[in-house]
Amino acid sequence: MFLVTNDDGIEAKGLKELIDVIRSFGKVVVVAPAEPQSGMSHAITVKLPLRIKKISEEEDVVMYKCYGTPVDCVKIAFNHLMSEKPDLLVSGINHGSNSSTSVFYSGTMGAALEGCINEVPSIGFSLLNLDHDADFSAARIYIQRIIQAVIQNGLPKTVCLNVNIPDSVQDQIKGIKLCRQNMGYWREEFDKRTDPHGRNYYWLTGSFHNSEPDAVDTDEWALARNYVSVVPLHIDLTCYKTLRKLDDWKL
Amino acid sequence: MFLVTNDDGIEAKGLKELIDVIRSFGKVVVVAPAEPQSGMSHAITVKLPLRIKKISEEEDVVMYKCYGTPVDCVKIAFNHLMSEKPDLLVSGINHGSNSSTSVFYSGTMGAALEGCINEVPSIGFSLLNLDHDADFSAARIYIQRIIQAVIQNGLPKTVCLNVNIPDSVQDQIKGIKLCRQNMGYWREEFDKRTDPHGRNYYWLTGSFHNSEPDAVDTDEWALARNYVSVVPLHIDLTCYKTLRKLDDWKL
Numbered sequence: 294m295f296l297v298t299n300d301d302g303i304e305a306k307g308l309k310e311l312i313d314v315i316r317s318f319g320k321v322v323v324v325a326p327a328e329p330q331s332g333m334s335h336a337i338t339v340k341l342p343l344r345i346k347k348i349s350e351e352e353d354v355v356m357y358k359c360y361g362t363p364v365d366c367v368k369i370a371f372n373h374l375m376s377e378k379p380d381l382l383v384s385g386i387n388h389g390s391n392s393s394t395s396v397f398y399s400g401t402m403g404a405a406l407e408g409c410i411n412e413v414p415s416i417g418f419s420l421l422n423l424d425h426d427a428d429f430s431a432a433r434i435y436i437q438r439i440i441q442a443v444i445q446n447g448l449p450k451t452v453c454l455n456v457n458i459p460d461s462v463q464d465q466i467k468g469i470k471l472c473r474q475n476m477g478y479w480r481e482e483f484d485k486r487t488d489p490h491g492r493n494y495y496w497l498t499g500s501f502h503n504s505e506p507d508a509v510d511t512d513e514w515a516l517a518r519n520y521v522s523v524v525p526l527h528i529d530l531t532c533y534k535t536l537r538k539l540d541d542w543k544l
Numbered sequence: 545m546f547l548v549t550n551d552d553g554i555e556a557k558g559l560k561e562l563i564d565v566i567r568s569f570g571k572v573v574v575v576a577p578a579e580p581q582s583g584m585s586h587a588i589t590v591k592l593p594l595r596i597k598k599i600s601e602e603e604d605v606v607m608y609k610c611y612g613t614p615v616d617c618v619k620i621a622f623n624h625l626m627s628e629k630p631d632l633l634v635s636g637i638n639h640g641s642n643s644s645t646s647v648f649y650s651g652t653m654g655a656a657l658e659g660c661i662n663e664v665p666s667i668g669f670s671l672l673n674l675d676h677d678a679d680f681s682a683a684r685i686y687i688q689r690i691i692q693a694v695i696q697n698g699l700p701k702t703v704c705l706n707v708n709i710p711d712s713v714q715d716q717i718k719g720i721k722l723c724r725q726n727m728g729y730w731r732e733e734f735d736k737r738t739d740p741h742g743r744n745y746y747w748l749t750g751s752f753h754n755s756e757p758d759a760v761d762t763d764e765w766a767l768a769r770n771y772v773s774v775v776p777l778h779i780d781l782t783c784y785k786t787l788r789k790l791d792d793w794k795l
Contacts, residue, residue, distance in 0.1 A: 329591070331590055331591075332587060332588040332589070332590040333585075333587045334584075334585040334586035334587045334588070334615075334654065335585035335586065335648045335649055336583060336584045336585045336587040336649070337583040337585070337649055337748065338583070338748065339582055339583040339748060340580070340582075342737070342745040342746055342747050342748075343734070343745065343746045343747075343748065344743070344744070344745050344746070345744075345746070364585075364649075365748070368730075368732050368748065369732075369734060369746065371732075372731070372732040372733065372734060372750075373734045373746070394661050394779060396781060397586045397654075397657060397658075397661065397779070398586055398587070398588050398615075403585070403648075406648060407648075410645050410648065410729045411729050412729070438795065439795065442793050442795055446792075446793055448786075449783070449785075449786055451727065451783075452783045452786045469795040471787055471790045471791065471795070472787075473780070473782040473784070473787060474780050474781055474782045476702065476779075476780065478661045478662050478663070479619075480623070481619050481620075481622075481623040482623065483594070483620060483623060483624045486593070492595070493595070493596075494593035494594065494595050495593055495594045495595070495596070495620065495624070496593050496594075497588065497589065497590060497593075497594065497616070497619065499623075523790070523795065524781075524782060524787075525782065525783045525786035525787050525790060526781040526782065526783060527781060527782075527783035527786070528645060528648070528727075529724070529725055529727065530647060530725055530775075530777040530778060530779075530781070531724040531725045531775060531776065531777065531778075532700070532702075532703045532776045532777060532778035533724070534700075535699075535700055535703045535776035535778070536722055536723075536724060536775075536776050539722045539774070539776060540722065541697075542693050542697055544689065544690065544693055544720040544722070544774065
């Protein structure tokens with residue numbers, strides 16, 4: 294049994310494409326946000342109750358929408374909708390990149406990390422194209438291959454995969470590269486405007502600053518050269534190197 | 545210059561206590577959410593514009609509220625409100641624990657990790673007491689000491705600190721323990737109710753499951769024994785051990 298979710302919402306093309314790929318492997322439960330949830334990271338809904346609605350039921354695919362975040366979807370799937378934890382959780386296919394430190398803001402990766410926290414093998418998939426009608430045909434080939442490999446090999450209990458796919462046709466993609474997470478940050482500019490009542494408001498805009506453009510082992514490097522990037526992420530954020538050094542502080 | 549934020553919102557007692565401690569070190573800019581933002585993790589506001597309001601200005605402390613998430617507060621502080629990046633970002637004092645994997649859901653730690661992504665030394669502080677009128681007097685002593693140490697020693701560029709403080713009086717706290725992040729997860733139960741229109745809704749509730757209760761080097765272990773826990777977190781989520789093994793998959 295497989296669980297599918299995303300952050301672009303139940304109507305997104307990327308979700309439908311991912312369901313199409315994974316249903317060839319077995320039975321599927323889909324629990325996806327009723328509304329788009331980009332940028333929701335690992336957020337959970339604590340101030341409001343959740344609502345869920347079954348929207349379709351075929352022999353191999355049952356679909357629910359959940360009025361909450363991607364992580365809410367995973368929690369209500371694991372703890373309420375599914376009788377046992379799934380063999381695999383897949384999240385996506387996100388419309389847009391989740392490489393480098395964007396993993397922190399990503400609802401797609403929030404859901405995958407939540408699967409991982411719950412000891413379910415989990416993968417997040419993203420295509421480097423924001424268009425709602427993006428072409429996922431090359432992406433599907435690689436997603437099929439990566440899902441197959443995870444089913445065969447399993448994943449360590451505290452590790453999930455972050456998979457990003459270049460926006461290219463199949464014969465231009467050079468293959469899959471195993472990478473580490475690139476370091477970088479977003480340089481935000483706040484677009485200041487004034488509303489009809491004379492009050493200011495700000496739109497968040499920005500551009501990504503790559504702090505290590507010359508490093509050849511990162512996801513950013515691989516994607517810029519038309520490779521599919523696969524980064525294994527873990528849920529232990531401890532920096533062990535620093536932990537050893539902090540002893541010197543004599544706290 | 546120091547930046548202070550939190551996730552419990554501009555009115556929270558924990559924020560006021562943190563401002564009181566840090567103003568003894570120098571000038572302070574506060575940018576905190578206008579409304580409580582617990583569970584908002586690293587979420588950013590992308591569908592709506594942000595609004596900010598200066599609410600007070602003293603010689604050493606300027607306060608703004610921002611109608612957004614904790615990470616929105618950090619972004620608008622760094623990129624719009626402050627002429628240069630602060631020497632230190634402190635987030636909290638959170639009303640409630642952010643130990644173990646709770647760091648993923650925490651808006652307090654979302655803000656600290658955002659500081660870290662932007663290469664600003666950052667610390668998140670949490671007290672293990674959810675009460676809005678909690679007693680922070682013992683916490684303040686340890687926070688003062690830890691801030692002093694970070695100012696003296698600095699932090700590596702990709703590392704921030706997650707500090708949790710037991711809910712005890714000063715002479716019962718045994719000191720500070722340097723720890724790794726505990727592994728565990730929340731076992732959710734969804735409290736199902738029916739609204740006056742006959743439709744179901746669900747409240748998220750749950751209890752924490754500690755996957756390694758006997759490990760003596762974790763933050764959970766330290767807190768259970770009345771130590772202040774300090775965990776250095778980094779923003780590179782790559783699992784290097786798995787990265788080396790994935791080569792065998794021949795993807």
